[in-house]
Amino acid sequence: MSVENAPVVDVDEAAIPVEKKMYYRFESNDKKEFRVSELAIQQSETLNRLVEAMGYTSEDVENKPAIAIENIDGKTLKLVFQWCEHHKGEAIPVDDGSVPKIVEIPEFDAKLMDIDNGLLFKLIWAADYLNIVQLLNVSCKKVANMAQGKTPAQLRRVYLLPSDEEDEAAKRAAQEAQDPRAREVEEEFEERKRQGGNSFF
Amino acid sequence: MPAEILDMIFDNIDFVTIQIVRKVCRHLRNHIDHFPPDSKLVNVTVKRLNQQPNLTQDESISVMYLTKNLQKFDVEYQKNGKNGCRILYGNREKTIENQDFASVIGNDLGLILRNQNSEMTTITIYFPTLSKLRLSENCLETFHGRFIAALTPHMESRRTPIQTKQIEVYGTNQEYGTNQESQIMKILQFFDPSSLESIMILFDKQPGFASPTMKIDRLIGLEQWKQAKSITIHGLNLASNIENFSHLESFAIELKQISGEELVTLKEKIIHRPSLVKRFTINYRHLKDPSPFTSVFVEPGPWEYTAWFNVPNNIENALRIRWHPKQKWFVFECRKRMIAAQGTIFN
Numbered sequence: 001m002s003v004e005n006a007p008v009v010d011v012d013e014a015a016i017p018v019e020k021k022m023y024y025r026f027e028s029n030d031k032k033e034f035r036v037s038e039l040a041i042q043q044s045e046t047l048n049r050l051v052e053a054m055g056y057t058s059e060d061v062e063n064k065p066a067i068a069i070e071n072i073d074g075k076t077l078k079l080v081f082q083w084c085e086h087h088k089g090e091a092i093p094v095d096d097g098s099v100p101k102i103v104e105i106p107e108f109d110a111k112l113m114d115i116d117n118g119l120l121f122k123l124i125w126a127a128d129y130l131n132i133v134q135l136l137n138v139s140c141k142k143v144a145n146m147a148q149g150k151t152p153a154q155l156r157r158v159y160l161l162p163s164d165e166e167d168e169a170a171k172r173a174a175q176e177a178q179d180p181r182a183r184e185v186e187e188e189f190e191e192r193k194r195q196g197g198n199s200f201f
Numbered sequence: 202m203p204a205e206i207l208d209m210i211f212d213n214i215d216f217v218t219i220q221i222v223r224k225v226c227r228h229l230r231n232h233i234d235h236f237p238p239d240s241k242l243v244n245v246t247v248k249r250l251n252q253q254p255n256l257t258q259d260e261s262i263s264v265m266y267l268t269k270n271l272q273k274f275d276v277e278y279q280k281n282g283k284n285g286c287r288i289l290y291g292n293r294e295k296t297i298e299n300q301d302f303a304s305v306i307g308n309d310l311g312l313i314l315r316n317q318n319s320e321m322t323t324i325t326i327y328f329p330t331l332s333k334l335r336l337s338e339n340c341l342e343t344f345h346g347r348f349i350a351a352l353t354p355h356m357e358s359r360r361t362p363i364q365t366k367q368i369e370v371y372g373t374n375q376e377y378g379t380n381q382e383s384q385i386m387k388i389l390q391f392f393d394p395s396s397l398e399s400i401m402i403l404f405d406k407q408p409g410f411a412s413p414t415m416k417i418d419r420l421i422g423l424e425q426w427k428q429a430k431s432i433t434i435h436g437l438n439l440a441s442n443i444e445n446f447s448h449l450e451s452f453a454i455e456l457k458q459i460s461g462e463e464l465v466t467l468k469e470k471i472i473h474r475p476s477l478v479k480r481f482t483i484n485y486r487h488l489k490d491p492s493p494f495t496s497v498f499v500e501p502g503p504w505e506y507t508a509w510f511n512v513p514n515n516i517e518n519a520l521r522i523r524w525h526p527k528q529k530w531f532v533f534e535c536r537k538r539m540i541a542a543q544g545t546i547f548n
Binding site: 101102103121124125128136137140141143144145147148149150151152155156159161162163164167 | 202203205206209210211212213214215218221222224225226227228229270
């Protein structure tokens, strides 16, 4: 199934599926709404527990407000639910340390994660927050693969991270609050980090 | 990024890349140093490289790493000038000035072993030949001293000692065998005694020369020694009592001297111990008062003598001892009684 064909849809973009399967409605922190099948939700331990605790009927789903996921934006949540729908029904891996964990990235996941680093890190964060084990596995593997064969300088460029010297300089600059130029340096540094959107390290 | 996620990412990164990531920034370095990602090694071999142009065999060392998923990393270190080191890894090459060659190797190996959390299969360390000067084993003028000095702080910084099933130490130094005990002790102390099953100390034997004598008074006090199942020491003549080896499942050693009385005691211990011995091989230089023991060897073979002994409460197996007086060795083995020649007397 391609990313485009995955059945995660924004409510205003597609019709409600005709199958009589149980669906739930979720809302991102930027008020984007998603309908997600019950089976897909099982990939997320957090959401699965949440809907179980709520005990919604099909009518409740329609009549009550969508379940708010306040920490995740619509762009990221769309990717998360696309992934869950594609992998619905699949066994959730259990890592008990008994066998070495070998993670392979399926073609669908590779395409789904063909995104900028900022969004990729948000996806990882969301997979962790929603406890989606296999999505977390593949997204961490993707970041790991990005590091292979690179020098420290190349890695700094990929992740927009400061070197020790730049880090020191920024700290010094922050301390020299009286000096307008020092403030500028600090602001530049912070802006660079913000623009990169992926200074999660 | 939360620490758990960093750990998951690092779990997918090989140990070489981890070392590179460590250099990216302070935050990553702190995380890696405080929560070391497993290097996932199964074998490490530190080996001399021969036939390098313009270098002696002690000036070119290879460190080979094999990981659980069978990735192989081979790093070559060459002495470069008086005080420099050339490092070759894959198609990369790096020259470090004003840093001692042996210390660079010890430091690199230490950084990687510091992060080794899972149990390894084998660590192999080839000791380079010492210089002709009579130097102390601690002396930083030797390759060894500097290698161990650079490796030790990393190993001591670990929360637990490294787990490996086997350690192999190879050497060529014939002249100063007595110094080897300290060097071997230093290496052994890095490893978890409860994991270490086999210790192999193998020194080249030069034809026509007797093996140098090594005292093992301190070595036998190590937990690593006491808990090992198998010990092989080749090319070093041990000044020790055979009693110090009787707890093992198997051993192969060369003793400076052994007496008939000691051999009788060993035989009694073997047949009365709860588990069967696999194979004890004892080469000796001097056999003192052999008669209490050798009188039982009533079946002379063409070159060697054999004697069989009953093992109490064991109808299937017996102890077979072979003795070659000319080549000066004994082999004790628990074997099936059925393999004994017809008419064999079981003592």
